[in-house]
Amino acid sequence: MRVVVAEDLFLLREGLVRLLKAHGFEIAAATGSAPGLLGALLEFRxxxxxxxxxxxxTHTDDGLRAALSARERIPxxxxxxxxxYVEQIYARELLADGAGGVGYLLKDRVFSDDQFVDTIRTVAGGGTVMDPEVVTRLLGRGGRGEPLGGLTERERQVLELMAEGRSNSAIAHRLFVSEKAVSKHSTSIFSKLGLAPSDDDNRRVLAVLAHLMSTPRGGGHPPGR
Structure with missing residues (x-):
């Protein structure tokens, strides 16, 4: 699997490269700037x-913009x-095309190389992976006047696990309930959110997250990296 790495901190970039090589990934390019990222993505695909x-x-959203620009040219x-940091606007823009193959991890919540590598393989395979903290923050912003306010506590738990990219079977195992119960909760969630149910897990996750992040919540870009 060929990977392009974009990280401006030298030690972190080199650490990522070494870790990925140790797990059998091929590093097509490693860059520390947005222009370098865009060029590498278009050249190496x-x-x-x-x-x-x-x-x-500019150290604002240059990395994301370069990635989105490349994704427009390479669907x-x-x-x-x-x-x-959890930066809602970035997650929304990344998910906007609904094509899958997207992930959002918080640097200080990657606790093992196995976890990181599994995420890379899932996203490369067209899946969607959102850090649980990202999902929790997004879900936690729902108020009584928003669609999320109508979900039960169990439905919110199911929705959060769905957004992490988990299958019905994995959700059932995590919550100690039957798959039939998870399916029932999922149907209720989609009904309350006004979304058509789907057997496609990735599409389901994208639809739910896109709906959550399309709700205006105010605020701008938070500080930080």
Missing amino acids: PDIAIVDIRLPP GLPILLLSQ
Whole structure:
């Protein structure tokens, strides 16, 4: 699997490269800037891009913009974002095309190389992986006047696990309930959110997250990387 890595901090970038090589990945390019990222993605067309959101030259959202620009030219290009903060607007833009092959991890919540590698393979395969903290923050912003306010506590738990990319079987195992119960909760969730149910797990996750993040919640870009 060919990977392009974009991270402006030298030690972290080199650490990522070494870790990925140790797990059998081929590094097509490793860059520390947004222009370098865009050029590498268009030239090498990798199986996945691992991207720090905030890259030079401005250290704002340059990394994301470069990745999205490349994805417009290479539809479905898998992108795994790395950030130190939950930044809702970035997740919304990444998910906007509904094509799958997207991920959002928080740097300080990657606890093992196996976890990281599994996420890379899932996203490269067209799946969707959102860090549980990202999902929790997004779900936690729902108020009584919003669709999420109508969900039961169990439905919110199911929705959060769905957004993490888990199958009905995995959700059932996690919550110690039957798959039939999970299916029932899922149907109720889609009904309350006004979304058509789907047997396609990835499409289901994208639909739910796109709906959640399309609800105006105010605020701008938070500080940080």
